[in-house]
Amino acid sequence: MGRVLLISLVASLCLASLGHAATSSKPAIAGRTYPDWSGVWDNSEGFRYAVPGSKQNPPILTPEYAARYKAVQDAAAEGRPVSDPTANCVWPGVPRVLVTPYPLEYLIQPDRVTVVHEYQSQVRRIWTDGRGHPEDLEPGFNGHSIGHWEGDTLVVETVGLREDTKIDRSGLAHSGQLKVLERIRLTGPDTLEDQITMIDPLAYAQPWVSTLKLTRHRDWQILEYVCAENNRNPVSSSGKTLTLDAQGKPIDKEQ
Amino acid sequence: MKTTTQLTLGLALAVFAGTAFGHHSFAMFDSEKEVVVEGTVREFQWTNPHSWIQLVVTEAGQPVEYSIEADSPNILSRRGWSKASFAPGDRVKITIHPMKDGSKGGSYVTAVLANGKTL
Numbered sequence: 001m002g003r004v005l006l007i008s009l010v011a012s013l014c015l016a017s018l019g020h021a022a023t024s025s026k027p028a029i030a031g032r033t034y035p036d037w038s039g040v041w042d043n044s045e046g047f048r049y050a051v052p053g054s055k056q057n058p059p060i061l062t063p064e065y066a067a068r069y070k071a072v073q074d075a076a077a078e079g080r081p082v083s084d085p086t087a088n089c090v091w092p093g094v095p096r097v098l099v100t101p102y103p104l105e106y107l108i109q110p111d112r113v114t115v116v117h118e119y120q121s122q123v124r125r126i127w128t129d130g131r132g133h134p135e136d137l138e139p140g141f142n143g144h145s146i147g148h149w150e151g152d153t154l155v156v157e158t159v160g161l162r163e164d165t166k167i168d169r170s171g172l173a174h175s176g177q178l179k180v181l182e183r184i185r186l187t188g189p190d191t192l193e194d195q196i197t198m199i200d201p202l203a204y205a206q207p208w209v210s211t212l213k214l215t216r217h218r219d220w221q222i223l224e225y226v227c228a229e230n231n232r233n234p235v236s237s238s239g240k241t242l243t244l245d246a247q248g249k250p251i252d253k254e255q
Numbered sequence: 256m257k258t259t260t261q262l263t264l265g266l267a268l269a270v271f272a273g274t275a276f277g278h279h280s281f282a283m284f285d286s287e288k289e290v291v292v293e294g295t296v297r298e299f300q301w302t303n304p305h306s307w308i309q310l311v312v313t314e315a316g317q318p319v320e321y322s323i324e325a326d327s328p329n330i331l332s333r334r335g336w337s338k339a340s341f342a343p344g345d346r347v348k349i350t351i352h353p354m355k356d357g358s359k360g361g362s363y364v365t366a367v368l369a370n371g372k373t374l
Binding site: 076101118225227232254 | 324
């Protein structure tokens with residue numbers, strides 16, 4: 001498929017250069033149509049599908065990561081601090097941004113699909129122009145995403161993910177080897193699914209597959225979300241997520 | 256047996272009701288407990304990442320201010336809330352999941368507003 005796309009791309013570039021060489025710098029894939037993913041997609045059910053804590057679809061962890069996760073769960077049960085960097089407005093990263101209960105929109109162009117998440121006003125660029133991943137990839141929160149179309153299904157591969165982000169708010173970890181595969185497609189006039197496969201040989205004993213189901217709202221808009229506007233739940237130096245009063249003083253008995 | 260079933264159902268609902276919060280862990284709140292606090296709104300912060308209601312409650316004859324954390328304006332506006340949902344001076348009854356450590360705060364569950372409507 002990648003090869004077909006590349007051939008189409010080269011062909012379209014040639015056509016473009018023949019037609020109006022001086023003005024056209026954007027490669028267009030001739031004759032290609034795309035599915036209608038317009039509108040805003042409600043992801044408020046996201047938590048129910050991809051969070052281990054939901055018990056609906058728990059991953060099978062390797063012994064090392066199972067022990068680490070148990071330690072986090074035990075700490076939470078005993079009321080000890082469990083660090084969640086997103087409480088300090090740090091980006092959740094991929095794949096956690098996919099399961100935040102905030103809507104998103106997809107902007108489809110020939111060379112990319114841009115996903116605009118309302119949560120923390122995140123933007124993901126999925127390159128569909130045939131490029132590969134960079135060799136000297138610096139790990140990031142949202143990593144590097146490349147994709148291609150298989151009919152009307154967008155197939156995405158994301159790598160280069162920082163190992164210090166968590167999969168979800170229960171504190172499930174992943175390693176720097178995490179690779180996230182997505183298959184995004186319409187399942188009805190106003191329903192879409194994102195089948196996510198998380199492959200991480202250090203953390204998960206087998207690929208962990210979870211499917212998000214989103215619902216279209218054509219009358220919704222993506223709203224602003226500025227996490228630093230009034231964050232009254234910062235993380236203390238001991239790692240505890242605090243609760244501040246209206247004057248900015250912690251009301252927690254222990255900090 | 257019936258009591259057990261109802262308790263289990265209640266717990267399941269409580270857990271589900273808490274899932275809308277997206278920003279951070281809500282471990283500081285007791286999601287299995289619900290408390291009703293009645294008082295006067297001092298301030299309503301219609302802000303990200305969370306909205307807050309500052310509610311002055313009289314306890315043992317003294318005014319005590321509760322910090323009640325609700326969802327973001329993004330999520331709440333789609334459920335019919337607005338920045339005018341609470342106004343200073345409103346007398347309201349708010350059901351919260353209280354802070355586990357007994358501090359004067361909690362996460363919002365539901366409320367009976369000044370006009371008698373439930374939000």
